[in-house]
Amino acid sequence: MAENQNPPSFTLTNNQTGEAVELPVLDGTTGPSVIDIRALYSGTKHFSFDPGYGMTGACKSSLTYIDGELGQLMHGGYSIDELAEKSDFLEVAFLLLNGELPTKTEKEEFDHAITHHTMVHEQLNTFFRGFRRDAHPMAILCGVTGALSAFYHDSTDINDPFQRMVASRRLIAKMPTLAAMAFKYSLGQPFNYPRNNLSYSENFLQMCFGVPTEDYVVDPVLADAMDKILILHADHEQNASTSTVRLAGSSGANPFACIAAGIAALWGPAHGGANEAVLNMLSEIGDRSRIPEYIKKPRDKDDPFRLFGFGHRVYKNFDPRAKVMRQSCHDVLNKLGIKDEPLLDLAMELEDIALKDEYFIEKKLYPNVDFYSGIILKAMGFPTSMFTVLFAVARTVGWVSQWKEMIEDPQQRIGRPRQLYTGPAERKYVDISAR
Numbered sequence: 001m002a003e004n005q006n007p008p009s010f011t012l013t014n015n016q017t018g019e020a021v022e023l024p025v026l027d028g029t030t031g032p033s034v035i036d037i038r039a040l041y042s043g044t045k046h047f048s049f050d051p052g053y054g055m056t057g058a059c060k061s062s063l064t065y066i067d068g069e070l071g072q073l074m075h076g077g078y079s080i081d082e083l084a085e086k087s088d089f090l091e092v093a094f095l096l097l098n099g100e101l102p103t104k105t106e107k108e109e110f111d112h113a114i115t116h117h118t119m120v121h122e123q124l125n126t127f128f129r130g131f132r133r134d135a136h137p138m139a140i141l142c143g144v145t146g147a148l149s150a151f152y153h154d155s156t157d158i159n160d161p162f163q164r165m166v167a168s169r170r171l172i173a174k175m176p177t178l179a180a181m182a183f184k185y186s187l188g189q190p191f192n193y194p195r196n197n198l199s200y201s202e203n204f205l206q207m208c209f210g211v212p213t214e215d216y217v218v219d220p221v222l223a224d225a226m227d228k229i230l231i232l233h234a235d236h237e238q239n240a241s242t243s244t245v246r247l248a249g250s251s252g253a254n255p256f257a258c259i260a261a262g263i264a265a266l267w268g269p270a271h272g273g274a275n276e277a278v279l280n281m282l283s284e285i286g287d288r289s290r291i292p293e294y295i296k297k298p299r300d301k302d303d304p305f306r307l308f309g310f311g312h313r314v315y316k317n318f319d320p321r322a323k324v325m326r327q328s329c330h331d332v333l334n335k336l337g338i339k340d341e342p343l344l345d346l347a348m349e350l351e352d353i354a355l356k357d358e359y360f361i362e363k364k365l366y367p368n369v370d371f372y373s374g375i376i377l378k379a380m381g382f383p384t385s386m387f388t389v390l391f392a393v394a395r396t397v398g399w400v401s402q403w404k405e406m407i408e409d410p411q412q413r414i415g416r417p418r419q420l421y422t423g424p425a426e427r428k429y430v431d432i433s434a435r
Contacts, residue, residue, distance in 0.1 A: 010035055014044055031065060047418045059246065060409065063096055063401055064235045071317030075235060076100065084324040089200050089230040089394075090114055093172055096235055096401040117173035118194035118203065120181075121151040128185050137182040137389045138267045144178050145171075146260030156254040158407055167255040168400040175396045176200070179389045180207035186385070201227040204393070209381065221335040222380055225328045229373055232321040233391055235398025237314075241265040241272065245399045246406050247415040255403060262399045263392050272388040272395075275374035278309040279384045282343045282350070291350055299359060309371030310354060311364065318366045325372035332376050347375050 008025035021043025024036045034057045037048055050056045065074045073080040076095050083092055087101075094102045094110050102110060127147060131140050148170075149156055155167035181191050184207075192207040202218040205226060210216030236242070244265040248258040266272035285294050297305040312319050338344055351367050354360045377387055406412050 008033070012040070012044065014046075019044065028060075029062075029065075031067065047420075049420055053243070053417075058238060058243065058415075059406065059412075061238070061402065061405060062099060063405060064237045064398070066237050066314055068312075068314040068316050071315050071320050073236070073320045080232065080320050081324055084228050084231050084321075087231065089227050089234070089397075092231050092234050093397040093401075096397055097168060097404065113169055114173045114200065115194075115196050115203075117170050118177050118196075120174050120177050124151065124178075124181075125191065128181055128191075131185065133186065133188060135186070137179070137186055137385050138263065138392070140182040140185065141178060141389055141392060142260055142263045142267070144182070145175070145263055146257055148174070149254045149256040152256070156256070158249075158252060158254065164255070164404055164407060168404055171255065171259055171396055171400050175393045176204040177207060179386075179393050180204060182389060183208050183382075183386055186383075199223065199227075201230060205380075219335065221331055225332045225376055225380075228324060228328050229376065229390065230394040230397075232324060232369055233373075233394035235395070235401065239271065240268070241395065242398060242402050245403050249403045249406055250412060250415040252414075255400065258403055259396060259399050262395070266392055266395065267388060272391040274308055274370040275377070275391070276384045276387040278347075278371050278374040279343065279378060279387075281306075281308045282346050285346060285350075287342075288346060288349050291346070291353060295350075295353060295357060295360075298363075298365065307365075309374070310360065310367055312368045315368070316364060318364075319368040321369040322367055322372060325369050325376070326367070329372040329376050329379075332379050336379055338379055344375055344379060347371070 008027070010023045010025065011020050012023060013020045021039060023039065025033050026036050027033045041047055048056070063075065065077075066072065075083060075092060076099055078095070078101075083095075087095075090111050091102060091107060093114075094107065124144065124147075127144060128140070131143075152167070152170060155163045155170060157163045177194055184191050190212060192210050192212075194203050194207060198206060198218065202223045205218050205223060206216045238246075241262040245258045245262040248261040249255075253261075269277050285291060294305070294307065297303045298307050298310075333344065333348075351371070354365065354367060360366070374384075374387060377390060378384070382390065
């Protein structure tokens, strides 16, 4: 493979035939350049092979940038720690949808629009009652989100910019309402209607924890922690659920169906279920005296045990979101005055040991955002089954922004990955009597 710098391109030569194809190099704003392989098959009669698409750029995007080596995450050029400190969730949502931070007037209009779209169609109450009481909240959320297209026919035309805007805002506004309804349904409690005098995060907490018999006063520390959780999970480049939303959207599916597909992908323990897995892992460890035993397990390549909440596939340094979440976690625990809570005590002990352990430091197995978010959500009173649901509430902003960007991209086409076929070659059919 020889590099030709003028213009930037790679020349790929087939050693057997001597045929060569020139592949252009495309540069982004920052980060690695990419080799455009769209002419690879026509020039060489070969496809690329990249299981998991870890080395394949499937789209152009201006929304989010991650530098795993530096431990950097940016939305629209703004670092995640600065956004978490100075912004709020709906401002980050506006940024992802529009590419720029809003003016004061734009922010007021956007906040008002989202706030006044939080109610859901009353017939959805009946829809919820079709689920068993012990149904997993993610199963409910996935089904109900996909069903929204049956209730909101006036925002399913993906070719109409106005309808795309309305659908995007409806999804961002209604997802916390649906999530809270799934939570309340699992408890056997009545649904709480959203309240327009509360912020996005305050409203979500009151819908989850308020009851009709008394007024619910939202703790500002908890509301701030929830807002930070939402900001830190809003978008994360082309992860499994986001690429699923894009793939579903590439077929022309309506936005509600696309987001439901994203929720289904998010449900997996290797993706959105990681913070739930952290709490399950802590339950398995059980006692502080067993921490040294479990700290040793990652060193043993033959041990199938996986230490959830440490390290990250993308970040080879400290997860930038974890820095923010760690402080928020300690703020929540201090505010709630939680003492003698075995799992939370165990988590703090594990954090302390892991941050000092030579093996963890050498391998850069730092606590990640899932480690801290699970602890915060448990302290707030959410069961582990709700953890991924809250992730979906936050990530809906990223999903609709990615979906909108894809629909508006003139180069977008239906997703159609190739394969390396390893089955039998052509053979003749044998009648069943002769098999």
